[in-house]
Amino acid sequence: FDTTKYTTATFTSTKVIPRGEHKYDVEGNLTLKGVTKPVTLHATLNKIGEHAMVKKQAVGFDASGTLQRSAFGIDKYVPAVSDAIN
Template sequence: MFKRLALAAVLASASAAAFAAPLTYKIDANHTSVVASWSHFGFANPIANFGQVDGFITYDPANVGTSKVEVTLPLAGLDSHVADFDAHLRSADFFDAEKYPTITFKSTKVEAAGDNKLRVFGDLTIKGVTKPVVLDTTINKVGDHPMSKRAAAGFDATTTVKRSDFGVDKYAPNVSDNVTIRITTEAMVPKAGADKK
């Protein structure tokens, strides 16, 4: 009897550990927005959306420190809703997208910051320049997605960066050096057999 109870306890413990294991979610570009905003000579606060987002989020609510994020933003997906301005932003005056076609973010540390809050520290690379940034993050929801029937997670995040740190400083300071970035993302565990790279 004792052996059976001990075995049951071990199996229950193993099952709980497996359930609590971190999950890796693939970002759903169709339900993800990365929006930058800035001041234009103090008159307006334009925005640009970085679409076609690709990447993965690993999140473990039981051990937040093991969580990580890796994201690529193709500049081909940049959209300010003004085609001429998009072309200017992609030009050598700003992002020089022909030479540097992507922006990347790779986390270096994740820590809890209160109820449903995280601070995600990481390296942001723009135009070949890498600088540390911190994303103040809200956990929107973690659970089974009603449509895909797969595990899903959703997050919002904000940060502010200085574009001059990355050599994207044309017209500063009249066009503000500080750029606010707001992110909302939905991500799902990939289908069985899908490429996780």
């Protein structure tokens, strides 16, 4: 990931699509190593409520997705090491 040069990874959502009870697809742009690509995360809503420590409204999700690391220039040892990251 060359974290010395690329110190941050970012995800910016562009669209949220309801998929049933507490399930959502979150579309957006992921930036790794200075390369930005569209990705879709499959999210599950855990809870909406007041955060116990800061006393402000908060939302908790779990999310997962799959991406091809070579699309972001992280291609060392492909295909000996899987290109897909889950």
